[in-house]
Amino acid sequence: MMKTINVKINSCTYPIYIGRGVLHQIPKIFKQLKISGNLLVVSQKKILALHGARLRSILKKSGVNLSIHIVPDGEQAKSEKELFRLYEAMLRARLDRSSHVLAFGGGVVGDLVGYAASTFKRGVGLIHVPTTLLAQVDSAIGGKTAINLNAGKNLVGTFYHPRVIISDIEILKTLPRKVISDALAEVVKYGMMSGPALLGWLEKNIHRALEKNIGILEEIVLESARIKVRVVEADPYELYGYRDILNYGHTFGHAFEAVAGYRRLTHGQAVACGMVAAGDLARRLGISNSSLSDRQLALIRSSELPTSLKGFGFKPKNIARYFLVDKKVRGGKVKFVLPQRIGSLLVVKGISPSLIEETLKQLV
Amino acid sequence: MMKTINVKINSCTYPIYIGRGVLHQIPKIFKQLKISGNLLVVSQKKILALHGARLRSILKKSGVNLSIHIVPDGEQAKSEKELFRLYEAMLRARLDRSSHVLAFGGGVVGDLVGYAASTFKRGVGLIHVPTTLLAQVDSAIGGKTAINLNAGKNLVGTFYHPRVIISDIEILKTLPRKVISDALAEVVKYGMMSGPALLGWLEKNIHRALEKNIGILEEIVLESARIKVRVVEADPYELYGYRDILNYGHTFGHAFEAVAGYRRLTHGQAVACGMVAAGDLARRLGISNSSLSDRQLALIRSSELPTSLKGFGFKPKNIARYFLVDKKVRGGKVKFVLPQRIGSLLVVKGISPSLIEETLKQLV
Numbered sequence: 094m095m096k097t098i099n100v101k102i103n104s105c106t107y108p109i110y111i112g113r114g115v116l117h118q119i120p121k122i123f124k125q126l127k128i129s130g131n132l133l134v135v136s137q138k139k140i141l142a143l144h145g146a147r148l149r150s151i152l153k154k155s156g157v158n159l160s161i162h163i164v165p166d167g168e169q170a171k172s173e174k175e176l177f178r179l180y181e182a183m184l185r186a187r188l189d190r191s192s193h194v195l196a197f198g199g200g201v202v203g204d205l206v207g208y209a210a211s212t213f214k215r216g217v218g219l220i221h222v223p224t225t226l227l228a229q230v231d232s233a234i235g236g237k238t239a240i241n242l243n244a245g246k247n248l249v250g251t252f253y254h255p256r257v258i259i260s261d262i263e264i265l266k267t268l269p270r271k272v273i274s275d276a277l278a279e280v281v282k283y284g285m286m287s288g289p290a291l292l293g294w295l296e297k298n299i300h301r302a303l304e305k306n307i308g309i310l311e312e313i314v315l316e317s318a319r320i321k322v323r324v325v326e327a328d329p330y331e332l333y334g335y336r337d338i339l340n341y342g343h344t345f346g347h348a349f350e351a352v353a354g355y356r357r358l359t360h361g362q363a364v365a366c367g368m369v370a371a372g373d374l375a376r377r378l379g380i381s382n383s384s385l386s387d388r389q390l391a392l393i394r395s396s397e398l399p400t401s402l403k404g405f406g407f408k409p410k411n412i413a414r415y416f417l418v419d420k421k422v423r424g425g426k427v428k429f430v431l432p433q434r435i436g437s438l439l440v441v442k443g444i445s446p447s448l449i450e451e452t453l454k455q456l457v
Numbered sequence: 458m459m460k461t462i463n464v465k466i467n468s469c470t471y472p473i474y475i476g477r478g479v480l481h482q483i484p485k486i487f488k489q490l491k492i493s494g495n496l497l498v499v500s501q502k503k504i505l506a507l508h509g510a511r512l513r514s515i516l517k518k519s520g521v522n523l524s525i526h527i528v529p530d531g532e533q534a535k536s537e538k539e540l541f542r543l544y545e546a547m548l549r550a551r552l553d554r555s556s557h558v559l560a561f562g563g564g565v566v567g568d569l570v571g572y573a574a575s576t577f578k579r580g581v582g583l584i585h586v587p588t589t590l591l592a593q594v595d596s597a598i599g600g601k602t603a604i605n606l607n608a609g610k611n612l613v614g615t616f617y618h619p620r621v622i623i624s625d626i627e628i629l630k631t632l633p634r635k636v637i638s639d640a641l642a643e644v645v646k647y648g649m650m651s652g653p654a655l656l657g658w659l660e661k662n663i664h665r666a667l668e669k670n671i672g673i674l675e676e677i678v679l680e681s682a683r684i685k686v687r688v689v690e691a692d693p694y695e696l697y698g699y700r701d702i703l704n705y706g707h708t709f710g711h712a713f714e715a716v717a718g719y720r721r722l723t724h725g726q727a728v729a730c731g732m733v734a735a736g737d738l739a740r741r742l743g744i745s746n747s748s749l750s751d752r753q754l755a756l757i758r759s760s761e762l763p764t765s766l767k768g769f770g771f772k773p774k775n776i777a778r779y780f781l782v783d784k785k786v787r788g789g790k791v792k793f794v795l796p797q798r799i800g801s802l803l804v805v806k807g808i809s810p811s812l813i814e815e816t817l818k819q820l821v
Binding site for chain 1: 467537541544545548575576577578579580601603606608612613614615616694695
């Protein structure tokens with residue numbers, strides 16, 4: 094069964110298709126959306142080794158004129174060099190504004206391809222086929238594209254919405270347990286954002302996602318996508334602050350990733366610890382109580398994610414330094430998203446540095 | 458006297474201020490638009506030598522925290538290398554999404570800075586202070602930004618609208634006569650688009666623009682901006698084809714520039730010959746008559762622009778080849794904008810290649 098979420102961005106609408114085996118619906122989807130002509134698939138070797146043959150045969154049935162471009166693994170794919178290598182592939186594939194580029198991969202592929210699609214000839218059609226749980230629940234949704242500069246991650250980017258997102262749950266079966274676990278940090282975030290119903294369901298079922306229970310994974314992708322879409326629709330270009338709550342766990346998390354040199358902590362691990370820190374800070378400010386922090390802590394543990402940064406040798410002062418270079422900082426003021434209760438997150442500015450340091454001391 | 462044109466793009470509005478000495482209104486304009494904080498001015502050595510001291514002293518009065526970045530002359534400024542050098546300057550100037558970058562120069566500076574502004578941290582504020590007639594009448598208006606790839610000009614870009622455009626007519630007094638002449642190609646285009654009133658006025662006055670008559674230049678900038686704004690407002694993201702008519706003279710013109718290796722012909726010279734070619738082709742198709750072509754020819758001559766490409770040794774076949782790589786081609790069909798009568802341009806597709814070749818043979 095294929096589920097559809099329609100995303101309304103101003104006067105445009107695009108669908109997200111979620112389900113087991115939706116990859117095989119591509120010929121029908123392309124026909125309906127009038128996607129034809131030159132199509133460039135961008136992916137990575139590992140993904141193509143697992144799913145490339147199947148995707149290729151499905152795309153052949155769709156009647157598009159297919160080219161394939163391979164980018165390296167990891168953040169390296171989001172470099173200046175890889176961006177301009179991708180532009181060259183787009184030229185060779187003879188893409189014009191009526192053509193499409195298809196991002197077949199996780200967040201890194203989606204970010205790079207989305208950025209290139211938004212800028213090549215001032216915009217060609219973009220199709221997301223996310224292959225990781227993280228991309229299906231988070232990064233493919235919301236229109237954010239990015240590449241990295243030497244000075245930092247995602248410092249260059251655009252807002253650019255795809256024609257369609259196709260999230261096949263079957264593909265998730267090939268993911269390692271650790272990669273599923275990592276994505277669950279964002280799922281816990283949605284639980285905290287959404288309310289007691291989803292959080293309670295996650296408390297009962299999140300461990301079964303790690304065992305790659307397809308029904309549970311499908312439910313998680315569907316609910317997560319619905320929550321993110323609702324927030325993105327309210328503020329598609331991040332102008333009004335409505336998207337701030339999506340940053341829950343991320344202000345701390347980005348600083349943790351940075352201080353760990355983007356190697357010693359994964360994004361999910363950093364965000365998990367970021368949510369723990371936010372819970373701790375909320376408690377110190379009297380915004381919430383320890384029972385909320387405890388429930389969150391337990392859910393993070395069920396996701397097999399860390400709840401502390403002890404043993405890394407991080408110094409609170411070094412972490413705090415990174416808050417100021419976060420690209421969401423406007424006019425020098427750091428915003429923190431803090432939990433008030435399940436389903437209610439607050440955006441708080443101007444918190445005293447000494448309180449933040451106490452939270453960091455507790456964590457490292 | 459400062460004239461204002463308000464540009465409405467969907468739900469946003471920004472002003473274009475046009476007049477003698479409007480540069481001195483910057484402190485007032487910034488206050489009104491709440492522009493403050495870190496500001497990076499991007500310009501070129503020659504422009505700063507002429508107008509830098511004045512701009513700097515005016516900006517100091519505006520209370521912004523000023524940094525300056527210099528880019529090289531010519532299309533070289535729109536290279537990958539210069540783009541990433543500009544991103545580094547934006548990092549050093551500590552720009553965040555509430556900061557602004559100010560493009561102080563002609564089309565090249567505006568294109569590069571607009572592109573960088575639209576992509577750095579997913580968009581910082583953009584201010585255009587165009588210093589050439591071409592930029593004031595055309596390139597600063599309409600939200601198109603671009604950089605070049607090795608394979609061609611403007612192949613990467615975005616649509617991104619500025620907070621404000623400030624067009625000081627006084628600055629045009631330092632332009633060489635040939636540079637004014639070059640910009641008049643676009644002005645002739647607006648005359649052909651607009652109707653008998655503007656065309657008649659131009660026939661009487663365009664030669665006085667070459668003598669840098671300030672009143673005439675002001676009138677030209679004002680009328681041109683009004684016409685372009687009207688078209689851009691109808692189709693800000695070039696989705697519906699309404700902007701096609703702005704391409705009058707440009708389908709031929711881009712091919713002429715390309716075949717001339719972007720060195721032997723300026724943009725204005727190429728567009729002038731492009732309009733002559735469009736007039737000739739319209740006549741061959743029976744869309745218009747020779748009296749229209751003759752009026753256009755005379756106006757181009759008054760602007761001191763060429764009306765023929767004889768002597769360059771171009772071959773019609775080599776020119777025609779470039780139509781197919783133009784980035785506005787969708788699905789392989791070349792669109793030509795042809796004059797029906799003064800004030801009425803038609804977009805025509807599927808013209809027989811042999812007819813186009815006859816027009817090209819006539820011209821080269």
